[in-house]
Amino acid sequence: MTVLGIGCDVLKISRIASLVTKHGLGSPFLTRFGHRVLHKSELPTYQQLQESKDLDGVVRHLSGSWALKEAVYKTLDDSVQEKFRFNEWARGSTSRGRPTILSEIYQQHHPNEEFLASISHDGGILMATVVRQLKKT
Numbered sequence: 001m002t003v004l005g006i007g008c009d010v011l012k013i014s015r016i017a018s019l020v021t022k023h024g025l026g027s028p029f030l031t032r033f034g035h036r037v038l039h040k041s042e043l044p045t046y047q048q049l050q051e052s053k054d055l056d057g058v059v060r061h062l063s064g065s066w067a068l069k070e071a072v073y074k075t076l077d078d079s080v081q082e083k084f085r086f087n088e089w090a091r092g093s094t095s096r097g098r099p100t101i102l103s104e105i106y107q108q109h110h111p112n113e114e115f116l117a118s119i120s121h122d123g124g125i126l127m128a129t130v131v132r133q134l135k136k137t
Contacts, residue, residue, distance in 0.1 A: 001133050001134060001136055004113065004133055004134065005074070005077075005132040006075060006130070006132075007070070007073065007074025007129070008129040009066075010125060010127045011063055011066060011125070013059060013060075013121070014124055016062050020055060020059055021055070025053055025058060030050070037062060037065055037066055037086045037087065038065055039091070040090075041092070042090060045061060046058065049061055064099075064119055065091045067127070068101055069086045069089050069101070071129055072089055072117075072130050075115070075130050088104075090104075099117040100115075101130060112134055112135050113135065114135050117130050
Protein backbone atom coordinates (compact mmCIF):
# COMPACT_ATOMS: atom_id res chain seq x y z
CA MET A 1 0.00 0.00 0.00
CA THR A 2 1.31 3.43 -0.95
CA VAL A 3 0.02 6.48 0.92
CA LEU A 4 -0.69 9.36 -1.45
CA GLY A 5 -2.01 11.89 1.05
CA ILE A 6 -3.13 12.41 4.63
CA GLY A 7 -5.63 15.02 5.75
CA CYS A 8 -7.28 15.94 9.01
CA ASP A 9 -9.78 18.54 10.11
CA VAL A 10 -10.65 19.66 13.62
CA LEU A 11 -14.03 21.34 14.02
CA LYS A 12 -15.57 23.06 17.00
CA ILE A 13 -19.12 21.70 16.73
CA SER A 14 -20.53 24.90 18.23
CA ARG A 15 -19.55 26.74 15.01
CA ILE A 16 -22.05 24.66 13.04
CA ALA A 17 -24.58 24.84 15.90
CA SER A 18 -24.39 28.65 15.85
CA LEU A 19 -24.96 28.69 12.10
CA VAL A 20 -27.99 26.40 12.40
CA THR A 21 -29.43 28.36 15.35
CA LYS A 22 -28.85 31.74 13.69
CA HIS A 23 -30.65 30.83 10.46
CA GLY A 24 -33.17 28.26 11.72
CA LEU A 25 -33.74 24.62 10.79
CA GLY A 26 -36.15 25.31 7.94
CA SER A 27 -34.46 28.41 6.56
CA PRO A 28 -33.65 28.74 2.86
CA PHE A 29 -30.04 29.49 3.84
CA LEU A 30 -29.68 26.21 5.73
CA THR A 31 -31.32 24.28 2.89
CA ARG A 32 -28.85 25.79 0.39
CA PHE A 33 -25.95 25.15 2.78
CA GLY A 34 -26.98 21.50 3.07
CA HIS A 35 -27.14 21.14 -0.71
CA ARG A 36 -23.64 22.64 -1.06
CA VAL A 37 -22.09 20.42 1.62
CA LEU A 38 -24.00 17.14 1.37
CA HIS A 39 -24.03 14.52 -1.37
CA LYS A 40 -27.41 13.55 -2.81
CA SER A 41 -27.22 10.29 -0.80
CA GLU A 42 -26.84 12.29 2.45
CA LEU A 43 -29.73 14.68 1.76
CA PRO A 44 -32.66 12.40 2.74
CA THR A 45 -31.28 11.98 6.27
CA TYR A 46 -30.60 15.72 6.47
CA GLN A 47 -34.11 16.59 5.29
CA GLN A 48 -35.65 14.12 7.74
CA LEU A 49 -33.67 15.68 10.61
CA GLN A 50 -34.79 19.16 9.51
CA GLU A 51 -38.44 18.14 9.25
CA SER A 52 -38.40 16.48 12.68
CA LYS A 53 -36.79 19.65 14.10
CA ASP A 54 -33.85 17.62 15.43
CA LEU A 55 -31.38 20.44 16.02
CA ASP A 56 -28.67 18.20 17.47
CA GLY A 57 -29.09 15.69 14.64
CA VAL A 58 -28.76 18.39 11.97
CA VAL A 59 -25.66 19.79 13.69
CA ARG A 60 -24.06 16.32 13.98
CA HIS A 61 -24.88 15.46 10.36
CA LEU A 62 -23.47 18.70 8.96
CA SER A 63 -20.45 18.71 11.28
CA GLY A 64 -19.38 15.16 10.45
CA SER A 65 -19.79 15.63 6.71
CA TRP A 66 -18.05 19.01 6.71
CA ALA A 67 -15.02 17.81 8.69
CA LEU A 68 -14.66 14.56 6.74
CA LYS A 69 -14.78 16.36 3.39
CA GLU A 70 -12.31 19.01 4.59
CA ALA A 71 -9.96 16.16 5.51
CA VAL A 72 -10.45 14.57 2.06
CA TYR A 73 -9.67 17.89 0.38
CA LYS A 74 -6.33 18.04 2.18
CA THR A 75 -5.31 14.62 0.79
CA LEU A 76 -5.81 15.62 -2.84
CA ASP A 77 -3.35 16.94 -5.40
CA ASP A 78 -3.50 20.68 -6.17
CA SER A 79 -5.10 20.16 -9.59
CA VAL A 80 -7.92 18.13 -8.03
CA GLN A 81 -8.38 20.58 -5.15
CA GLU A 82 -9.11 23.34 -7.68
CA LYS A 83 -12.21 21.43 -8.84
CA PHE A 84 -13.27 20.08 -5.41
CA ARG A 85 -16.97 20.24 -4.55
CA PHE A 86 -18.20 19.04 -1.17
CA ASN A 87 -21.46 17.69 -2.58
CA GLU A 88 -19.65 15.32 -4.97
CA TRP A 89 -18.36 13.32 -1.99
CA ALA A 90 -20.61 10.90 -0.09
CA ARG A 91 -20.10 10.16 3.57
CA GLY A 92 -21.31 6.74 4.65
CA SER A 93 -20.42 3.86 6.91
CA THR A 94 -19.73 0.16 6.72
CA SER A 95 -22.02 -2.43 8.31
CA ARG A 96 -19.77 -2.23 11.39
CA GLY A 97 -20.05 1.56 11.63
CA ARG A 98 -16.66 2.50 10.19
CA PRO A 99 -16.92 5.82 8.31
CA THR A 100 -16.44 5.84 4.56
CA ILE A 101 -16.01 8.59 2.00
CA LEU A 102 -16.43 8.20 -1.75
CA SER A 103 -16.80 10.26 -4.90
CA GLU A 104 -18.06 8.47 -8.01
CA ILE A 105 -16.57 11.21 -10.19
CA TYR A 106 -13.17 10.99 -8.50
CA GLN A 107 -13.17 7.17 -8.69
CA GLN A 108 -13.81 7.29 -12.45
CA HIS A 109 -10.57 9.22 -12.91
CA HIS A 110 -8.58 7.48 -10.16
CA PRO A 111 -9.80 3.86 -10.04
CA ASN A 112 -6.66 2.59 -8.29
CA GLU A 113 -7.10 4.82 -5.24
CA GLU A 114 -9.11 4.45 -2.05
CA PHE A 115 -9.76 6.51 1.06
CA LEU A 116 -9.62 5.41 4.69
CA ALA A 117 -11.58 7.59 7.10
CA SER A 118 -11.88 8.09 10.84
CA ILE A 119 -14.08 10.46 12.86
CA SER A 120 -13.77 11.12 16.59
CA HIS A 121 -15.56 13.61 18.80
CA ASP A 122 -15.30 14.63 22.43
CA GLY A 123 -16.07 17.72 24.45
CA GLY A 124 -17.61 19.63 21.56
CA ILE A 125 -14.69 18.99 19.21
CA LEU A 126 -14.89 16.76 16.14
CA MET A 127 -11.81 15.46 14.34
CA ALA A 128 -11.82 13.73 10.97
CA THR A 129 -8.79 12.02 9.46
CA VAL A 130 -8.51 10.65 5.93
CA VAL A 131 -5.77 8.68 4.21
CA ARG A 132 -5.67 8.52 0.40
CA GLN A 133 -3.80 5.45 -0.82
CA LEU A 134 -3.28 3.17 -3.77
CA LYS A 135 -5.48 0.08 -3.64
CA LYS A 136 -3.78 -3.23 -3.00
CA THR A 137 -3.30 -5.20 -6.19
